[in-house]
Amino acid sequence: IILNHPGEIHAGYQPVLDCHTAHVACKFAELKQKCDRRSGKVLEENPKLVKSGDAAMI
Numbered sequence: 001i002i003l004n005h006p007g008e009i010h011a012g013y014q015p016v017l018d019c020h021t022a023h024v025a026c027k028f029a030e031l032k033q034k035c036d037r038r039s040g041k042v043l044e045e046n047p048k049l050v051k052s053g054d055a056a057m058i
Contacts, residue, residue: 001037001055008049033057 002009013028034044037055050056 002050002052005052008051010049028058031056031058 009028009031011028011030015026015028017024017026031047031050032045033042033056034047034050035042035055035057037053040055047056
């Protein structure tokens with residue numbers, strides 16, 4: 001679930017994930033599914049982008 005992001009996320013996006021004191025660079029190779037936040041039901045296969053408030057399988 002994308003909680004707070006100012007723009008759109010698409011395949012190829014390269015964030016740095018922070019977990020406690022670790023900083024890990026990664027790359028989102030593809031967006032597999034956009035899902036309903038409450039039920040987990042698949043809303044869209046291979047979405048072009050996701051934005052703040054969306055839930056997705058990356």
